[in-house]
Amino acid sequence: MDYKYIEQLLVRYWKAETSIEEEDxxxxxxxxxDIPAALKQYQPLFTCQQxxxxxxxxxxxxERILALTEDTEVKPVxxxxxxxxxxxxxxxKAAAVIAIIFSVGGALQHPWDASWNDPRIDYANSxxxxxxxxDTIVPMQAENITDAPADSSKAVNETLHKE
Amino acid sequence: xxxxxxxxDILPLKNLLYRxxxxxxxxxxxxxxxxxxxxxxxxxRRDSWDTIDNIEAFCxxxxxxxxxxxxxxxxxQEASLDSVATDPEDHSSxxxxxxxxxxxxxxxxxxxLIDRLPEKQRCVMQLxxxxxxxYKDIATLLDISEEQVKVNIFRARQAIKQQxxxxxxxxx
Numbered sequence: 001m002d003y004k005y006i007e008q009l010l011v012r013y014w015k016a017e018t019s020i021e022e023e024d025x026x027x028x029x030x031x032x033x034d035i036p037a038a039l040k041q042y043q044p045l046f047t048c049q050q051x052x053x054x055x056x057x058x059x060x061x062x063e064r065i066l067a068l069t070e071d072t073e074v075k076p077v078x079x080x081x082x083x084x085x086x087x088x089x090x091x092x093k094a095a096a097v098i099a100i101i102f103s104v105g106g107a108l109q110h111p112w113d114a115s116w117n118d119p120r121i122d123y124a125n126s127x128x129x130x131x132x133x134x135d136t137i138v139p140m141q142a143e144n145i146t147d148a149p150a151d152s153s154k155a156v157n158e159t160l161h162k163e
Numbered sequence: 164x165x166x167x168x169x170x171x172d173i174l175p176l177k178n179l180l181y182r183x184x185x186x187x188x189x190x191x192x193x194x195x196x197x198x199x200x201x202x203x204x205x206x207x208r209r210d211s212w213d214t215i216d217n218i219e220a221f222c223x224x225x226x227x228x229x230x231x232x233x234x235x236x237x238x239x240q241e242a243s244l245d246s247v248a249t250d251p252e253d254h255s256s257x258x259x260x261x262x263x264x265x266x267x268x269x270x271x272x273x274x275x276l277i278d279r280l281p282e283k284q285r286c287v288m289q290l291x292x293x294x295x296x297x298y299k300d301i302a303t304l305l306d307i308s309e310e311q312v313k314v315n316i317f318r319a320r321q322a323i324k325q326q327x328x329x330x331x332x333x334x335x
Binding site for chain 2: 014015044049051053055057061065068069
């Protein structure tokens with residue numbers, strides 16, 4: 001690439017003889033990555049120019065200024081035409097909300113356990129019945145069971161004492 | 164003459180005014196205040212907008228005057244050029260991040276250099292090299308002659324060039 005042109009532009013730039021377009025060319029040239037060593041030292045100047053041109057105020061600034069200026073003026077109120085449906089819309093919404101509340105509330109009044117038994121309770125009930133029947137049997141068995149070992153232990157003791 | 168709308172004609176000047184105010188005050192918060200004051204001042208003159216032939220020039224002048232007032236009130240201490248000039252740079256290794264950091268340092272150095280020019284040169288340079296305005300427009304915006312604009316640009320660029328020369332002689 002021919003850097004003569006850029007060098008010439010630079011000479012004229014320092015003398016304030018370049019046009020705006022020529023200065024744009026210089027900025028474009030120095031925004032490249034590969035700059036010959038002889039010209040490299042001037043790169044920061046043009047980078048700085050480009051960077052500083054990007055400095056901006058935040059978006060909230062507009063709102064702040066408009067709030068302090070244009071928005072303080074009383075604006076003429078414009079009449080809007082509203083259809084009947086639009087007018088009644090809030091009412092429909094309220095009715096829908098009330099309907100939802102009532103239906104949910106009504107459902108909660110009748111919990112579902114009327115037709116549904118807890119299997120644990122069923123199981124517990126059946127167990128109680130088993131125990132009831134078992135109570136009548138167990139003492140009889142117990143007598144039988146306790147008699148026999150008592151006798152045999154006695155017999156063992158007696159034989160031990162005899163010896 | 165067309166009707167001036169605050170929202171469409173004056174508010175969009177905010178960034179240009181902000182950059183100019185920043186160049187004069189060198190303080191982002193102060194510069195933002197200046198732009199806000201400028202906008203309100205211009206707004207309060209809305210009854211006489213029709214009599215102003217160039218609203219942009221009017222805004223720029225207001226902004227510049229407010230910035231100068233602010234700077235005077237802040238009593239900006241003028242640091243000497245020598246304090247920023249030529250810190251020794253090591254070119255032995257040109258690894259990429261290091262090179263980038265150095266490049267950033269150099270850009271910051273140039274910025275300081277511009278910020279330490281006399282106020283008029285700084286404003287003219289700002290409007291020319293950063294905003295890309297013609298000499299004629301700058302003359303209108305700052306209310307000086309085109310010849311004056313040219314002289315100031317010339318001096319500002321020469322000052323920067325001298326600094327480059329100085330750095331070069333130190334053998335970078």
